[in-house]
Amino acid sequence: MDLLALSRELIAANTVSSVGTAAAVAILKPLFESTGLEVNVLPSPEQFEHRASPAMELVESSELLGCARAACREVGLDDAPRAKPTNTEAGIFHRAGAQAIVFGPGRSIGNAHCANEHNLYSQMKKAIEFYRALIARLCQ
Helix, strand or coil: CEEEEEEHHHCHHHHHHHHCHHHHHHHHHHHHHCCCEEEEEECCHHHHCCCCCCCCCCCCCCHHHHHHHHHHHHCCCCCCCCCCCCCCCHHHHHHCCCCCCCCCCCCCCCCCCCCCCCCCHHHHHHHHHHHHHHHHHHCC
16 A cells, blocks of 8 residues: 655645644545555654754854844844744754744744735835845845
């Protein structure tokens, strides 16, 4: 039997988050097993421990973090670093020795990678201001 692995984030309308993993598997199993595929919804607890994007943290002396905080202040944004409890590529870059931050407009939790994902135009404009200020500081 072939294996069909589904990422929780790719299931339509974020079914897994709204009904839970067990219920999502119960919904999906009959659909796919009739085609000869075994269903496995990722990440399972075992797979989560070995995810490709581990947690990361920049120390306060990081040039990138310092420039990002100054750019936030320059454009009127709160400059306090915060944890982002999601999976991003920043951890991969950090593990490779590069400084990395996660920044973007709008609300991520409950909004990103789901049906009706959206951002306000005002938040997009503020993010552009931040990116310009950050680039200017990094290029000095």
